[in-house]
Amino acid sequence: MTMGAQVLAFARSREEEDSFAEVFNEHHRRAVRLAYLLTSDHHQAEDVVAEAMAKVWVQWQRGRVDDVGAYLRRAVANQANSRLRRRYLERREASRRTGDDRGVRMVDDQTVEHDVVWQAIQQLPDRQRQVVVLRYYEDLSEADTAEVLGVSAGTVKSSMSRGMARLHDLLSDEGAAHQGGEA
Protein backbone atom coordinates (compact mmCIF):
# COMPACT_ATOMS: atom_id res chain seq x y z
CA MET A 1 0.00 0.00 0.00
CA THR A 2 1.37 3.42 -0.91
CA MET A 3 1.77 6.14 1.66
CA GLY A 4 -1.14 8.01 0.11
CA ALA A 5 -3.38 4.97 0.27
CA GLN A 6 -2.38 4.41 3.88
CA VAL A 7 -3.23 7.99 4.75
CA LEU A 8 -6.58 7.71 2.98
CA ALA A 9 -7.33 4.43 4.73
CA PHE A 10 -6.37 5.94 8.06
CA ALA A 11 -8.49 9.01 7.44
CA ARG A 12 -11.46 6.85 6.53
CA SER A 13 -10.86 4.71 9.59
CA ARG A 14 -10.66 7.77 11.83
CA GLU A 15 -13.84 9.11 10.29
CA GLU A 16 -15.58 5.81 10.86
CA GLU A 17 -14.37 5.68 14.42
CA ASP A 18 -15.54 9.20 15.15
CA SER A 19 -18.88 8.43 13.58
CA PHE A 20 -19.22 5.20 15.52
CA ALA A 21 -18.21 6.95 18.72
CA GLU A 22 -21.17 9.26 18.28
CA VAL A 23 -23.45 6.30 17.77
CA PHE A 24 -21.86 4.55 20.75
CA ASN A 25 -22.42 7.51 23.03
CA GLU A 26 -26.00 7.87 21.86
CA HIS A 27 -26.98 4.26 22.50
CA HIS A 28 -24.62 3.00 25.19
CA ARG A 29 -26.51 4.08 28.30
CA ARG A 30 -29.86 2.77 27.09
CA ALA A 31 -28.23 -0.48 25.99
CA VAL A 32 -26.66 -1.02 29.42
CA ARG A 33 -29.98 -0.36 31.09
CA LEU A 34 -31.75 -2.85 28.86
CA ALA A 35 -29.00 -5.42 29.46
CA TYR A 36 -29.32 -4.91 33.19
CA LEU A 37 -33.09 -5.40 33.10
CA LEU A 38 -32.57 -8.60 31.10
CA THR A 39 -29.74 -10.05 33.21
CA SER A 40 -30.38 -8.46 36.63
CA ASP A 41 -26.61 -8.06 36.98
CA HIS A 42 -24.62 -4.84 36.54
CA HIS A 43 -21.35 -6.51 35.60
CA GLN A 44 -22.97 -8.86 33.15
CA ALA A 45 -24.88 -5.95 31.66
CA GLU A 46 -21.64 -4.10 30.93
CA ASP A 47 -20.11 -7.22 29.40
CA VAL A 48 -23.22 -7.91 27.33
CA VAL A 49 -23.18 -4.42 25.86
CA ALA A 50 -19.44 -4.55 25.16
CA GLU A 51 -19.92 -7.79 23.24
CA ALA A 52 -22.96 -6.45 21.46
CA MET A 53 -21.18 -3.24 20.54
CA ALA A 54 -18.30 -5.26 19.11
CA LYS A 55 -20.75 -7.07 16.84
CA VAL A 56 -22.40 -3.84 15.81
CA TRP A 57 -19.02 -2.30 15.07
CA VAL A 58 -18.08 -5.13 12.72
CA GLN A 59 -21.34 -4.85 10.83
CA TRP A 60 -21.18 -1.06 10.93
CA GLN A 61 -17.83 -1.07 9.18
CA ARG A 62 -19.31 -3.26 6.47
CA GLY A 63 -22.18 -0.86 5.99
CA ARG A 64 -24.75 -3.45 7.04
CA VAL A 65 -26.39 -1.50 9.87
CA ASP A 66 -29.27 0.74 8.90
CA ASP A 67 -30.91 1.12 12.29
CA VAL A 68 -28.23 1.02 14.99
CA GLY A 69 -30.72 1.13 17.85
CA ALA A 70 -32.66 -1.88 16.61
CA TYR A 71 -29.50 -3.80 15.68
CA LEU A 72 -27.93 -3.12 19.05
CA ARG A 73 -31.12 -4.06 20.91
CA ARG A 74 -31.18 -7.41 19.11
CA ALA A 75 -27.47 -7.97 19.81
CA VAL A 76 -27.96 -7.14 23.48
CA ALA A 77 -30.93 -9.50 23.75
CA ASN A 78 -28.93 -12.29 22.08
CA GLN A 79 -25.92 -11.81 24.33
CA ALA A 80 -28.08 -11.57 27.43
CA ASN A 81 -29.93 -14.71 26.42
CA SER A 82 -26.67 -16.62 26.02
CA ARG A 83 -25.53 -15.56 29.45
CA LEU A 84 -28.88 -16.39 31.02
CA ARG A 85 -28.74 -19.88 29.56
CA ARG A 86 -25.21 -20.34 30.86
CA ARG A 87 -26.14 -19.01 34.29
CA TYR A 88 -29.21 -21.23 34.48
CA LEU A 89 -27.15 -24.30 33.65
CA GLU A 90 -24.49 -23.35 36.20
CA ARG A 91 -27.09 -22.83 38.92
CA ARG A 92 -28.90 -26.02 38.06
CA GLU A 93 -25.63 -27.91 38.28
CA ALA A 94 -24.76 -26.24 41.61
CA SER A 95 -28.21 -27.03 42.93
CA ARG A 96 -27.90 -30.63 41.80
CA ARG A 97 -24.57 -31.00 43.59
CA THR A 98 -25.64 -29.39 46.86
CA GLY A 99 -29.38 -30.04 46.92
CA ASP A 100 -29.77 -26.36 47.69
CA ASP A 101 -31.88 -24.22 45.36
CA ARG A 102 -31.47 -20.95 47.23
CA GLY A 103 -29.08 -19.68 44.58
CA VAL A 104 -31.80 -19.91 41.96
CA ARG A 105 -34.23 -17.76 43.90
CA MET A 106 -33.96 -14.07 44.45
CA VAL A 107 -35.69 -12.91 47.58
CA ASP A 108 -35.65 -9.43 48.98
CA ASP A 109 -37.50 -7.84 51.87
CA GLN A 110 -37.67 -4.35 50.38
CA THR A 111 -41.17 -2.96 50.46
CA VAL A 112 -40.72 0.08 48.25
CA GLU A 113 -43.18 -0.24 45.40
CA HIS A 114 -40.69 -0.31 42.55
CA ASP A 115 -38.51 -2.79 44.30
CA VAL A 116 -41.44 -5.02 45.12
CA VAL A 117 -42.43 -5.11 41.46
CA TRP A 118 -38.82 -5.57 40.37
CA GLN A 119 -38.44 -8.51 42.73
CA ALA A 120 -41.56 -10.05 41.22
CA ILE A 121 -40.21 -9.53 37.70
CA GLN A 122 -36.98 -11.23 38.66
CA GLN A 123 -38.89 -14.28 39.77
CA LEU A 124 -40.19 -14.84 36.27
CA PRO A 125 -38.51 -17.47 34.11
CA ASP A 126 -35.96 -15.90 31.77
CA ARG A 127 -38.12 -15.93 28.64
CA GLN A 128 -41.09 -14.37 30.37
CA ARG A 129 -38.90 -11.68 31.92
CA GLN A 130 -37.31 -10.89 28.56
CA VAL A 131 -40.70 -10.47 26.95
CA VAL A 132 -42.00 -8.28 29.77
CA VAL A 133 -38.89 -6.06 29.70
CA LEU A 134 -38.95 -5.63 25.94
CA ARG A 135 -42.68 -4.87 25.98
CA TYR A 136 -42.82 -2.50 28.93
CA TYR A 137 -39.35 -0.95 28.89
CA GLU A 138 -38.62 -0.86 25.17
CA ASP A 139 -42.29 -0.55 24.17
CA LEU A 140 -41.88 -3.18 21.48
CA SER A 141 -44.84 -4.85 19.80
CA GLU A 142 -45.26 -8.61 19.93
CA ALA A 143 -43.89 -8.87 16.41
CA ASP A 144 -40.84 -6.76 17.19
CA THR A 145 -40.22 -8.65 20.42
CA ALA A 146 -40.39 -11.91 18.50
CA GLU A 147 -37.86 -10.62 16.00
CA VAL A 148 -35.47 -9.37 18.68
CA LEU A 149 -35.58 -12.67 20.58
CA GLY A 150 -35.60 -14.82 17.46
CA VAL A 151 -38.76 -16.66 18.44
CA SER A 152 -42.29 -16.90 17.03
CA ALA A 153 -44.99 -14.37 17.78
CA GLY A 154 -46.92 -17.22 19.39
CA THR A 155 -44.08 -17.82 21.83
CA VAL A 156 -44.04 -14.13 22.72
CA LYS A 157 -47.79 -14.11 23.20
CA SER A 158 -47.84 -17.17 25.44
CA SER A 159 -44.77 -16.03 27.42
CA MET A 160 -46.34 -12.64 27.95
CA SER A 161 -49.64 -14.17 29.02
CA ARG A 162 -47.98 -16.49 31.53
CA GLY A 163 -45.63 -13.79 32.75
CA MET A 164 -48.39 -11.28 33.37
CA ALA A 165 -50.53 -13.89 35.12
CA ARG A 166 -47.58 -14.76 37.33
CA LEU A 167 -46.87 -11.13 38.12
CA HIS A 168 -50.51 -10.55 38.92
CA ASP A 169 -50.43 -13.46 41.36
CA LEU A 170 -47.14 -12.43 42.92
CA LEU A 171 -48.11 -8.82 43.37
CA SER A 172 -51.61 -9.62 44.57
CA ASP A 173 -50.10 -12.00 47.12
CA GLU A 174 -47.68 -9.31 48.12
CA GLY A 175 -50.49 -6.86 48.59
CA ALA A 176 -52.56 -9.32 50.58
CA ALA A 177 -49.56 -10.28 52.71
CA HIS A 178 -48.73 -6.65 53.28
CA GLN A 179 -52.27 -5.83 54.31
CA GLY A 180 -52.37 -8.91 56.48
CA GLY A 181 -49.15 -7.89 58.17
CA GLU A 182 -50.55 -4.49 58.95
CA ALA A 183 -53.80 -5.84 60.38
Added chain:
Amino acid sequence: MNDRELEDRIRASLQARAGDVQPTPRSGSACPSA
Protein backbone atom coordinates in the same frame (compact mmCIF):
# COMPACT_ATOMS: atom_id res chain seq x y z
CA MET B 1 -55.54 -4.92 40.56
CA ASN B 2 -56.60 -4.74 36.92
CA ASP B 3 -54.39 -5.25 33.86
CA ARG B 4 -53.83 -1.55 33.32
CA GLU B 5 -52.71 -1.03 36.89
CA LEU B 6 -50.34 -3.96 36.64
CA GLU B 7 -48.87 -2.62 33.39
CA ASP B 8 -48.37 0.81 34.94
CA ARG B 9 -46.61 -0.68 37.95
CA ILE B 10 -44.34 -2.74 35.70
CA ARG B 11 -43.46 0.25 33.51
CA ALA B 12 -42.74 2.44 36.53
CA SER B 13 -40.61 -0.21 38.16
CA LEU B 14 -38.56 -0.89 35.04
CA GLN B 15 -38.01 2.81 34.43
CA ALA B 16 -36.97 3.33 38.03
CA ARG B 17 -34.63 0.37 38.00
CA ALA B 18 -33.11 1.38 34.68
CA GLY B 19 -32.62 4.89 36.00
CA ASP B 20 -30.52 3.50 38.80
CA VAL B 21 -28.10 1.96 36.34
CA GLN B 22 -25.06 4.14 35.78
CA PRO B 23 -22.99 2.72 32.94
CA THR B 24 -19.29 2.69 33.62
CA PRO B 25 -17.61 5.56 31.76
CA ARG B 26 -15.43 4.14 29.04
CA SER B 27 -12.06 5.68 28.29
CA GLY B 28 -10.27 5.78 24.95
CA SER B 29 -11.82 4.84 21.65
CA ALA B 30 -15.41 3.63 21.59
CA CYS B 31 -14.55 1.31 18.73
CA PRO B 32 -13.98 -2.25 19.95
CA SER B 33 -11.36 -3.00 17.33
CA ALA B 34 -9.38 0.22 17.80
